[in-house]
Amino acid sequence: MIKVGIVGLGKMGLSHVAMIRAHPDVSVEAVVDSTGYVLDVLSKYTGLRTFSGMQEMLDAVELDAVIIATPTRLHAGMVRTALEAGVSVFCEKPLTLTSAESVELAELARSRGLVTQVGYHNRFVGAFQEVKKLLDAQAIGRVTHVLAEAYGPVVLKPKGSTWRSQRSEGGGCLYDYAAHPIDLVTWYLGAPTGVGGTVLGSVFSAETEDEVFSTLYFPDGVSGQVSVNWSDESYRKMTTRITLWGTQGRIHADRQECQVYLREEATAPEGYEPGWNVRYTTELTDEVWFYLRGEEYSAQLDAFVKRVQNRDLDGTNSFASAAVTDRVLELMVTDAAAGPRTLATGDAPVPVAPAPARTRAGTAVALLQHGLQVARAGGRTLVARLRKSS
Template identity: 70%
Template sequence: MIRLAVVGVGKMGLSHLSILGAHPQVRIEAVCDTSGYLLDVLGKYTGVTGYSDYEKMLERADLDAVVIATPTRAHATMVRAALERGLHVFCEKPLTLRSEDSEALARLAEERGLHCQVGYHNRFVAAFSEVKRLLELGAIGEVTHALAEAYGPVVLRPKGGTWRSRSAEGGGCLYDYAAHPLDLLAWYLGEPRAVGGTVMGRIFSADTEDEVYSTLFYPGGASAQLSVNWSDESFRKMTTRITLTGTAGRIVVDRQECQVYLRDTAVPPEGYHHGWNVRYTTELTPPVWFYLRGEEYSAEWAYFVDAVAGEPADGAAAGVNSFASAAVTDRVIEMLVADAAVPCGVAAASGTGASGAGVSGAAGAGPGSRGARKRAFWSLGKLRGE
């Protein structure tokens, strides 16, 4: 039986608490939150011990693992405190606000032999997992380009008051939304060598961005476009979609289905044929013991519990969502922030004709010049310690 505490009982914390409370190998020993009202309600109806002080909980509760679902700003300190006490950790995404902190925590977890996982749940969505399998089989040949999209109706009017509306807390479209498709790109293509043309625009928010657009460049010549907007009411709920173009075919995937086109030069994997193929999440997803919000949440917890218990992990999910893999996404986020801060060239208002072609500045001079872009990439290298 794994003794576990949930820290931060907001939307995600409550979801994790519900799923874990139904797991036959888990016993909830404690919850921790700054809201006395929430602790009183949980104590009354569940009998679980509540703490408003994280350090006191770590000292007094008899634990094997902790779940950290607080605002991102608190992750680094809380995760380190748990690791130093020899506890396994599940932390909500993104891992931290600084990739060097994420890397240090990954090293500490490895040194202590602890299982640590980050809540990028899309890696446990069967359709997205099928893409990973197909890429490892070389089904569409060499990937040359990807399009990573995420849209949803999160911020549709000027508002504030929560950590998600404050960039210093780790909120905003980049950390809260774009992190998901960025993590999938890292899973599929690895770490990009650079990014360019990053735009982070505000639509309704006063302190953070509501949309993120950029181009990512990978070793070997592949590229990816990132397009994310959480102020898009044309989508009923968050929609994440990845399109991968390869030398032997194409894949379009979201949480509902995986569409695969294979050219006649491709070698189709078992169950696939040349031309268009469709695999639905319903046929790809194994059953879970408890359903809440989506099978992927139960699947990620089954993986965590099995890993903590020392049981063999499902081969399809082995090694996913470690602190080390989450640090890759954190590094990419930092690259995007740095790139967005560099002035870019824009189409001239006059002298360009109806097409609007051309950028301001001469070579090596203006904000859109080659010299400016070189300085931007130099800044990215300095940020990453290269």
């Protein structure tokens, strides 16, 4: 039996408690949360040992692994504490707020022979897994472009402040939702070489963005676009989908199905033929021991448990792969703060310095600095034209 502790009892934390407690190879030994009421209820009705601090739990209980489902801002310190205690870690996404921290934690875990996994559950959805298999088989030839989308009715009016409404806490549309389709893109195509044209727009939120649009650049001229809006009430629930174009066809997938169009000259994988093909998630998904919200949530925990049992350091959604996604999120924040690079005036693009700040104030300062640079450049151009005309 794998002895597990769970840290953070919000929506995802409680979901993990329900799923992992039902796992036949797991014993949940303890839970951690800062809310006394939640701990009292769990203690009374489940008999679980409860703690208000993670270090307190690690000192008192022998564990093989922990599941961390706290606000992103707290991930880095908690993950490090667990790894230094010799405990494997499943952490909710995104891993940390800086890719440097994520890389450092990945290296620490590997040096200690500990298993790591991050909760990008879409990699366990049957249709998205089928996309990966088709790409590995080069079913659509050389990929030329990818479109990653997510839309849904998450924020439809101004709300009070929670960690999800503050980018500095790891919330906001970028870190809380766009991270999912972006992670699928990095799984399929690897790390982009750069990003451009990023827009982080506010619809209802005051402290963060509600919509994310960006272009990703990959080696060999491959491009990608990200389009995410969590303030779109035309969708009943959050919907993620991926479309890839290649020299021999096209793939479109969401949680329900994987649609594949293959040209006549394409080498069709087994079970496929030229023209349109459809594979449904129901036929691509293995049964799980416990269903809650979707098979993929249980499947990712099962994969983690098996890896801990086998000391398998290499697997789906490791800290190393999550660090790649974290880097893309960083690049997009910097790119958005820099503003437009090619100006409508026809003047040469204005060079801008990266904006390291992740807060709303930091972004505002970066935008102001960029505006001043644009104004100075425009002023110099105007003076030159006046001198030339005189």
